[in-house]
Amino acid sequence: QSSVPSLTSEPDSIMLVPAGDHYTMMDFATAYFREAWPTQGLKGTSAEKKSEMDLVRHTKVPIQESLLWYSDSELNELATKNFKTLMRFMGDESKLKNQSEVECIYEILQLCKEKESLHDEVYCQVIKQVTYNPNQESVLRGWLLLYLLTGYFLPSNILMPYATKFLQLASSDPSSTHQDIAKSCQSNLRKSFLYGGRRHLPWPVQIEALLKGHGARRLVILMPGGIEYLTRIKTFTVAKELLQEMCEQMGAGEQKEIEDFVLFAIRHKMVRPIRSEEYLHDYLLEDKLVTVTLRRLIWRTSLHFENKIYTDVHYGQMRWDYLNGRILLSHSKEMEMQVGILAMLQHWAKREQQNSAPSREELKEYTPKTLQSSISPQALQNHVGMLLKTRQPLQPVDAKIQFMEHVMKLPFFGYNTYFVEKVSDNTIPVPCFFGVNEEEIIVVDGTTQTISRIIPLEELQMMRTLRPVSDGGLPGIELNYGSAASPKAMWLELSQAKEMYHTIVVILDKTDLHH
Template sequence: HQGEGDRWGRVEPALWGSMGAPGPTIQSLWPQAPIKESLISLSDEDTNKQAVESFRVLMQFMGDQPKPRGKNDLELLYELLKLCREENLRDEIYCQVIKQVTCHPQPEHCTRGWNLLSLLTGCFSPSATLMPYVIKFLQNSGSSQELARNSQEHLQRTVKYGGRQRLPSLGEIQAFLKGQGMRSLLIHLPGGVDYRTTIQTFTVAAEVVEELCRQMGITDPQEMQEFALFLIKKEGESLLVRPLLPHEYLNSVVEQDTSLHSRRLIWETPLHFDNPTYITTHYKQVLRDYLQGKLLVNPQADTQLARLAALQHLCPRQDMLNYLPKPLRGHVNIPIIKKLIDQELRQLQVYNSQEAQISFIEAVSQLPLFGYTVYVVLRVSQMALPGPSLLGLNHQHLIVMDPCSQKQCCSITLKDLHRLHLLSPLESEGPPGLELNYGSADNPQTIWFELLKAQELMHTIVFLTDRVGEGMKRGRGPSQVQV
């Protein structure tokens, strides 16, 4: 078989026959002795020596050769996975493992080889040349049906999501070999609701998001992409908060000192209220942003404030003052608000809790910053603002608004972003900053923002630009910005 230069100049014909490709049929491929040269023709002598050594390690792991003193099965397996990081060895090791598990006379040894192949397919993809042969081999492996099916699923995931960038830990591999690769994972939803799920060695963030969406009755793939998992991890005295990209493998990022939270990040798909879980989840998220003052309301808009408070009152009941956005509680006439709330409650007495939640979401959706992820910005370069401003970020652009006048001070389209740069605090113990480079080649622009959550903002922009990149077929902007 010829292709990809001279490295494919020689592959054993019998091996191709076993994988469903043209080649003679043979009774057994399993060798009793180590190979003396690579299965694939490798032009580099050192790489060829590595290939011969990898086969020896493979036989030692499978039990076909004695283990070297001081090394156990786990160390041998990890050694093979580390060798697969070298792209010029990856196809060779794929072929070696397939050769060893084909017609192997000892089932226990053969199972070890299949476990390795299952890990291999979950971490690394073979070349485009080898891929169809690997797929055909897995499809034809009836004698190891379950193991072959697992490998097929892992390979499909690797092709779709790119494979695990970080190898599984030794402890994770040991659990995988024992058939204990599943683990429980807790997801925190808006409003203090928790959702528990189960993940496996090669589960990615997109799969958990899809599961959460199905619980809310969401079936549209485009709408599913509007939700994200946020990783929160303690780093010294501060917290790292960032959305996980869809292709990130959860076992690579979720550790003991981390937690996962889910929320809607993009609000492009029209809302629909046909599922109780959907309604409650969206209500809790919108309510949290509203009460934190991230959705701008004029303090003089007494009727609007009263209606939103009354709708909350029809859900869980609490003190009336807690229904108002925190920044406005000292700037409104409380007796007038309470009187208006009583009037609204008389009109809304026929509403049940779920109807009130829907009406609240619909009312809040008319506010200026609805659908944005909002951050409090302390300073903006080249702008003289009277106080802290609000930075709103959605899938299309970034805006800055003066919360007092509710006037937009700045707008940057995400597709015009070129580079993000995290800045050290300007003052000791001050907040960090984030510098943005954007604009055209003829008119480059630079702006920086000083805010406590600069790192979170940077990661969220990267996530959204990645989502925008996936939407290019629908006529949107470019892929990721440089960080």
């Protein structure tokens, strides 16, 4: 028996396109295709090698064995079956009764999802069928399938340089009808290499749209301050690309600052931050019930207010957080004075309001919900009235900036706050609040607002989400922290357990503290 080269992956792969004339698909085929290797005939005569060109050339005849050599007969059978499905999709063979093009694509992608060892085989089959194929419609369908394959599944480290070379040659041929889609395949493959490929197979409506030539979908992202950002995303757009686009529109083009922002996917009451390397379509369900929002999650870089959208977005987020309990506030005489100043600045931030005094209803809108019951409306109205008499009105943009400067000085600004109902440590009074920023997790007393525990993020060793202990109970998080010499553990129960868990993961990613 001849020694067939192994296709097992090597530990580290490269995405570089090999230079020169080497690493063509023909080189790969002559080294690894089953038909390129002489096999012993029944009478002991060696079968002739198939013409090298034919190995990677479109065929109208279904293959009888897998292109690559497999010792497992099941894989060989699945490979030949897949080739027939591929031929049906590309129009080289009649479809089965009631079989749609979408079903053909699904069958091929599902096979790749279930059998990683067949990734190279499927890549080679599609590349073979788009090479020297006289039917342009068939070629286009083959490239569409490659577009999906490259976005979902990586070839092995052995095939990778040959596949990248094939895509590079196809995308650099200006006379070709598939130059653009080949470039997209290159981009998809690079993303799959960097980020691992999309997790969920596309919905049928997505595949149907692709078949009709609609490769992008409209998406509205809700930004703080009620601003809507309209964009178009492709099948394999990752969050990082969209964040870059949105931040550049806001005048926040520095990479370090872009990393302070996060997109959130919201469905019903479930809120989940999207990691920068995750694919947006993995969050956008077919039912369109998912809302995507933008928030600044961490505050490492200084704010700058030369861009109106940037100013409005930051003002919108800080104002919402201040009014809705996202920033912890405790009632005190000093805080009452702050509430008055911040109410006046919010009033001036509205157009055409500089010269009028706010009504009692407006003052209620300007007061944090958590303090409305403890601050006398009359006292607040008197205080704001005094302030308005002694101060020169500001233009809206200046009022917004001053509001933000005041809010950023509040003791718990910059923490992402969660209401926790149970904690395993009985020295911590409950209910309490847990706050997370780029440096630490803090535990804050629900009544006195004093910090009872600080866990530096660099001490966090491991964490996991916990299912509710009983029906109707709350989910939880287990935190393992401390040093090897002094390990500590704590669990907590809260309705936002998943949101808090994923927020910490995203912060760890962004601050390079991920273990």
